[in-house]
Amino acid sequence: MIVLAPNGEQQSLMPLNVGPSHGATHGCLRYMTALDGENIVASVGEIGYLHRGFEKMAEQGTWQQVIPYTDRLNYCSALMNNFAYCRAVEQMLGIDLPERAKVLRVIINELSRIADHFICVAAAAQDLGSTTGFFYLFDSREMIMVIWEKLTGARLTNSYGRIGGLYRDTYTGFEEDVLAVCRQVDKNLHDVHACFDRNRIFLDRTTGVGKISAERAIQWGWTGPCLRATGVASDLRKDEPYFDYETYDWDVTVGSEGDVFDRLMVRLAEAEESCKIIKQALKRLQPGPINVDDPRIRVPDHAHTYQDMESLIGRFKTVYEGIHVPAGEYYSGSEVANGELGFTLVSDGSGKPWRVKVRPPCLTQFAVFHELVEGVLLADSMATLSSLNIIAGELDR
């Protein structure tokens, strides 16, 4: 298209469509750019290619039946989404979890966070042409996937959270596996930093690219590592602690520039902090119950069901009717790998949710993507996109 630029010069711009099926669009999203040579002059985005009607389907089943849908939100850290949803419902029910369940949730949350951050940085490295960095990071991520396999029976869309507890207790050797992951993460982080920190190509491609100021990020509703990369120390694990996060010794990582480099480095540093939390949590892990002792909320185990009338009734009631969450509305936000994952729940007091609304953290980041990439090269828009860690499953629900 021929345009008249603000400086009065006549320019020929090329509208170029990127996505939805592009190697660097990580899932399915699309943006259209107006290019002047290789420079992006203007950009607009479109989402919805992975819209599967999560919220509509959540209204069809019982409260427990929503859980498997939540792992399809951010499939890179599925279990963390489980816990965020369960926590919201548990707050409405007003129940407190047993110590072991809380510690296990913390361990699994942090392992998920490491896996999620590593995928983001690995994919960004891959998009920038660094296959070595990609494989270093996938090393420890693979070990985490093996833990998921042993723990839940699946690698990717696995679910382990239940309202009022966990699906089941851990397997023998879980603690050793987790410790081995921590050691591997330390090693991989060391390798990756050696790979990136003084790498001219990596620095040139990432520093000063896709910048956003703290004010602008807040106006656009950014949360999580992307907001922290702009210098705002906002982390729900510190600000509104849950699962006893306040009792662990760890630090919030912040960047200063809000560019691609900061976003990636904040993620790597957070993985390090997550390891710290995991090591402390493993020391606290004592044998004990993992579910609340209430047959109306958590399905009683088989041993009790076959022995005890109350448990049998509880089993039927919770499965057929669902958990009776008190009527009302509530918003609960939890810190997942990408930021604040919020659930707005509306209950009419029956066993089915009336409304489940997800606040996906990466929607806010993709909504302002056009501002980040206007003025940079087309190739840099790929680096920007992967540093935001857009997960289409969560973006489109």
Added chain:
Amino acid sequence: MSHCENRVETPVVATAEARQEFAEKVLPILESRFGAVRDEDDQWGFTVVVDGAQLRNVVLFLRDGHEYRVNMLLDVVGVDYLGFKDYTGPRFAVEYALKSVYNPSRRIRIKVRVSETDCKVPTISDLFPIANWQEREVWDQYGIVFENHPDLRRLLNHAEFQGHPLRKDYPAHKRQWLSTNDFLLPELEARLEAKGYKIISRSKEVVPDAEEYLTGSIKQ
């Protein structure tokens, strides 16, 4: 650096008391100035119900009031109460979840009830830019119109989608043939114009065929 000033105020931990204190402090002001009422449905958090006409004033007051600085819009949620047990109010509600980044105990949700016949809420997309997409989503899923919204299109569903899927009278098993992408060129041109460019001519292959585009390429 321009954002250094923000870092001076470090986040504090939100305790139950701090939340309570915020609610007690801000509720009387909202009540007297904007006619807000505390929503008893939300027994766990802090929600106020306001009239649609007062929505923008309340949001502005919370955002710009130096005392509160509720500076982040987290979510815009539509709710359909058709068939809700013992419910007699207007059919829809739009809820805005806000928080203060620097003081996490300041969380508030604002609820606006919307009747089916009127179905209108003023937009806040000029106050919080993120509301642009979030309001588009609510319009897409519920058909609630946001007045003065700059670009009220569907966000998640296809452009040729019929109806509003999250309404309670839309059956979950209903199927529709859908095949088009959003036609992004008009939006791109609007974006260019907003940046001070003037479109002189477009290439002819990118001029949309409106009929083909809106009916989709797959025919039943």
